[in-house]
Amino acid sequence: MNILRIDSSARHDGSISRKLLDDVAARLGGPVTTRDLATEPLPQITGTWMGANFTPEADRTDEQRAALAQSDALIAELKAADTILIGAPIYNFSIPAALKAWIDLVARAGVTFRYTENGPEGLLEGKRAIIAIASGGTEVGSEIDFASGYLRHVLGFIGITDVEFVAADRLMIDADASMSKAGDQIGALAA
Structure with missing residues (x-):
């Protein structure tokens, strides 16, 4: 694996x-x-990147290929993986900007998803994702949690529908109970 x-x-x-x-x-x-997004921050997508992404591969200039090189490398890592582990602290009710930059670079039409007459179709099927969420006060799954639902949706959008969560939420309220619950969730994961 x-x-x-x-x-x-x-x-x-x-x-x-x-x-x-x-x-x-x-x-x-x-x-x-x-891939540590804090140690090795990723760039935000730009107009140059967008233009390259929507230019057919055979028609791309060297500059456009260079603009997509980081995205191509991230997607290659994703395609090579059987299981994806994502650490997602909740910052201001959602995911960190660093994780959003990674998502923007790996969610590419024609590469990790495609549009069909029946709607979008993810192209990275058969993979498992386990997301470790930590929060100070936001309860995972509550109406103020904009992280877990978004991550489940965007992963499903690119074809990864086997998504599990390990949550240490509300750490500022009862850290011991939160960590104990997360430990139980990890213990229940299939190896």
Whole structure:
């Protein structure tokens, strides 16, 4: 099993989402490719990137190919993985900007999804995603959680519909109970 790990917490020391991913990776075993979005920030998409993305591959200039190179590399990592681990702390009720930049670079029409007469179709089927969410006060699944539903939707949009969550939410309210619940969720994951 090839595992792709995406860390998006701006914190390294004391990061709960990173600790949860450590525990999940240990539970699953197997080789892990790690992409740390805090250590290696990704660029935002630009007009040049958009123009390159919507130019047929055979017609792209060298500049356009260069503009898409990072996106191509991220998608290759995603395609090579059987399981994707995503660390997603909740910042201001949603995901970190670093994780949104990764999503913008991997959600590409004709590459990871396509439009059909029946609507969009994800092209990365047969993969599993485990998302470790940490929050200070936002309860995962509540009406103020704009992270978990978005991540489930966007992963499904690119074809990854086997999505599980490990949540250490409301840490500022009862950290011990939250971490215990997350530990139980990790223990219940199929290896």
